[in-house]
Amino acid sequence: MPLIICSVCGKQVSKRAMMCPGCGEPDPANYHLKNDWLGRIFWLFVLIIAVLLVWYQFVPYVSAAFID
């Protein structure tokens, strides 16, 4: 398991630790924060793709209905 140095107390702490066992600093490696950020970008991307797909499926029908 990769270890990092806690920026608050200087103790070695697991990268995936939810908090530093030495000083109690939450998420000392910002590991969970980074994952949160990546997760949000990923889901935003999926949402955009889904909206675009739905848009391209329905736009021809919508414009055809207005033109006729």
Ligand SMILES: [Zn+2]
């Ligand atoms: Zn610490």
